[in-house]
């Protein structure tokens with residue numbers, strides 16, 4: 048009998064778990080190693096909980112392809128497994144002539160990416176849907192929605208184990224030994240394992256993992272961008288009914304401060320995008336000397352800051368002064384005021400920056416021998432996780 052392929056996945060975020068789940072369905076022997084004591088403790092458990100269907104992304108890019116396929120698979124998985132979700136649609140709001148032009152181009156991009164049912168809302172339609180939102184023009188994206196990504200991950204863990212896979216928590220992987228032509232050895236602090244392939248889905252640590260496991264210099268650097276949210280105090284939830292997004296600045300991969308109805312009914316406003324001084328820096332005073340030195344001595348980040356000084360300073364200000372934060376949201380809901388809001392959760396985005404100082408927009412995957420590294424999987428990585436898994440299995444693993 049042919050021996051089952053043994054595959055190690057590093058990282059129990061939603062991307063690593065989706066890959067492990069799909070491999071377990073293909074009868075592979077999968078082991079997931081996670082450095083934390085539970086799954087989804089970083090980006091996948093600290094995001095906006097939105098399912099994006101491909102409005103923003105460059106036609107032909109991996110993001111465009113994988114978010115369109117990914118959202119369909121995510122909704123199907125949620126339906127099959129009774130996971131809370133709601134395809135409530137999203138409104139993208141232009142508040143000036145300039146933004147209106149960008150919105151028209153965005154709709155065009157959405158059509159090219161195969162989105163269905165895009166339509167501009169009349170003033171009456173917008174008022175009925177979102178009475179507090181003021182817009183020059185508003186685009187409805189009906190296929191998008193919200194979901195409980197933590198519940199998705201819990202279910203994935205259950206299914207991986209049910210299919211014979213294993214998940215080892217509190218198991219950071221620091222090194223890999225290429226022991227022979229046909230296998231790779233992983234040592235944890237507890238044991239030694241041999242695998243045919245290793246897939247690293249390490250989010251905020253993807254560049255470090257690449258360097259440690261391949262002994263090569265990473266072609267990009269992960270810069271952590273903290274995303275802080277405010278939330279509506281009880282009694283003010285009616286200010287927003289669904290998802291309300293601004294027209295994004297196409298120079299950046301961040302979608303801008305938006306309003307999100309979360310799956311538990313609460314309403315969040317955010318996130319901003321503040322350069323963080325620690326990869327898992329969830330507080331404004333989080334600091335790691337190593338992460339800070341690595342970031343500040345990286346020529347790519349210095350170039351980025353020089354080229355985008357006002358963006359960097361503005362985002363920083365929005366972290367310290369609520370007035371600055373709220374001003375971004377007030378463009379869409381002018382009646383908003385600070386007394387309706389309180390500080391909410393925080394996430395940190397793993398954003399790849401090239402040595403030239405560009406924020407890398409698309410997903411980035413590299414194969415090195417029997418190792419596959421997902422180096423950049425920013426938003427909509429959660430929406431697209433099942434499609435990323437299929438993409439890796441079809442294109443990076445031998446049939």
Ligand SMILES: Cc1cc2nc3c(=O)[nH]c(=O)nc-3n(C[C@H](O)[C@H](O)[C@H](O)COP(=O)(O)OP(=O)(O)OC[C@H]3O[C@@H](n4cnc5c(N)ncnc54)[C@H](O)[C@@H]3O)c2cc1C
Nearest residue numbers: 058060061062082091094095097220250274394425428430
């Ligand atoms: C504020 C914010 C809002 C977002 N909003 C959305 C949204 O609404 N919709 C959407 O689709 N996407 C959104 N995203 C993006 C989305 O969350 C990410 O694309 C996705 O979670 C990436 O998943 P991942 O598994 O690659 O990374 P992560 O969830 O970060 O998981 C990586 C895992 O690898 C582990 N790990 C790292 N190194 C090692 C090691 N050496 N050994 C063992 N384990 C290791 C980490 O502990 C971690 O658990 C948002 C992200 C943020 C931060």
